């Protein structure tokens with residue numbers, strides 16, 4: 220008998236475990252194998268079931284040759300033990316003294332690759348059977364490798380990641396160790412994919428995978444879970460310091476601009492971190508915690524990382540609850556619109572009214588948008604709410620046209636980022652206006668500067684489509700979104716709305732005055748109107764008048780009011796100022 224496989228170190232030589240309780244049969248099989256392989260085979264002989272189990276636990280073999288009858292036990296059971304792993308291929312050949320169709324079937328069912336009858340055995344038959352089994356093993360191994368890898372990046376895929384995470388948990392439980400799961404999501408992958416095409420998107424993913432591999436140690440596991448989501452399992456001596464360092468390094472590395480297909484691409488990554496065992500002891504729980512933390516870092520300004528905090532769970536539950544309530548609010552008409560006048564500084568008339576949504580909650584009373592719009596924006600509910608706002612605002616505007624003092628008053632509606640991106644936006648807007656035969660010029664859509672900046676190159680196309688409909692477009696919160704001048708020049712927008720933060724300190728802070736002045740001048744040079752919103756005090760009004768703002772809006776005149784109140788207020792205002 221040769222020594223166990225563990226002691227040999229020649230990869231060309233076949234390692235074979237022969238499980239045979241009959242010494243004569245062992246000698247016969249060994250002689251055939253020697254004849255067939257001329258020494259290029261290492262045979263480890265186990266003469267009992269238990270010994271075979273020991274060898275199997277210590278080492279792995281290229282081929283297992285197992286006798287069907289092993290004393291009181293059965294070679295089929297041992298075969299099942301060896302072949303039971305889903306992700307490791309083991310080549311087993313069963314030997315039997317009987318030519319029995321039933322045993323043949325059982326052998327195949329148990330996972331054996333072949334079934335040989337001892338009386339018919341020869342060196343060539345053994346060699347052929349082993350050759351076939353090894354070739355099938357290598358094909359199956361290749362298939363398994365393919366099933367565990369992401370073909371695009373070559374990284375491990377979700378299947379392999381799940382296995383690795385389960386293994387890591389078992390190891391950490393045994394060793395009382397900690398480790399971190401870092402979930403990464405690229406910040407502007409969708410924009411790259413949508414604007415530059417899938418080929419560039421794929422290249423970005425491949426480059427990202429390479430960058431991640433470069434930044435990590437070999438011992439860290441990295442996988443692509445799908446889309447632009449990557450995940451890392453990493454162990455550190457000091458888990459808090461180590462995981463923070465790695466997250467910072469990855470954020471820095473992935474923030475480096477890239478030149479892809481002649482485009483400069485600025486990517487970034489948001490990272491969520493969950494630590495075993497604090498944030499979960501099962502693969503599902505850990506991944507869910509990392510996912511919540513990643514979602515948080517995405518929301519809290521991109522290119523950041525967050526550790527999981529149980530409070531996120533509570534927030535998520537509250538958000539879900541709010542979303543259920545919002546659906547009910549939509550179904551039972553609990554939303555109302557309030558209107559705030561926008562006044563032309565030259566004519567002194569109310570030219571438009573900004574529609575601002577409120578929720579008439581059956582228990583909590585009248586709720587401001589800040590208490591429900593962010594939750595609605597987390598899913599498509601904002602699209603449904605936004606469509607209602609648009610239709611109601613158009614209906615109200617049509618009503619004003621029947622009143623002499625308000626017949627020229629237009630309406631302004633806020634569009635959330637999701638609505639602006641929605642492919643049905645144009646039909647929704649045109650239906651709301653056309654269904655009541657309102658003139659398009661009476662409708663203004665307000666889109667924040669930040670939203671416009673986040674859309675990417677598609678923005679001009681989308682704005683142009685709205686412009687072609689005939690509606691007016693205003694950029695809200697202007698001055699906070701860092702839009703470039705060259706971009707702004709191409710936007711078919713009529714109005715810039717100076718962000719309230721500049722107006723609030725305009726009377727005592729020079730910087731804000733300078734910025735507002737610059738925005739007004741910029742607006743004028745680009746042939747756009749400028750609205751100063753948030754005018755609360757007389758002093759602010761005087762300054763914005765001095766600077767030449769075209770329109771004004773704010774508590775100094777009035778807060779937003781329900782439809783009837785707004786109508787009365789405007790009539791009185793016009794009577795007073797006519």
Ligand SMILES: Nc1nc2c(ncn2[C@@H]2O[C@@H]3COP(=O)(O)O[C@H]4[C@@H](O)[C@H](n5cnc6c(=O)[nH]c(N)nc65)O[C@@H]4COP(=O)(O)O[C@H]3[C@H]2O)c(=O)[nH]1
Pocket residue numbers: 559574575576587588589592605608633634635665695696752753754755772773774775779
């Ligand atoms: N401190 C101060 N505040 C003033 C003054 N004048 C007006 N405001 C408030 O400033 C907000 C102006 O609207 P926004 O910037 O578009 O900001 C809006 C807008 O982003 C969002 N929102 C409101 N209605 C809708 C809607 O129908 N759809 C969408 N998507 N968002 C909406 O909610 C935000 C807040 O709305 P509101 O609570 O109604 O708050 C309104 C308005 O009541 C002032 O002189 N001083």
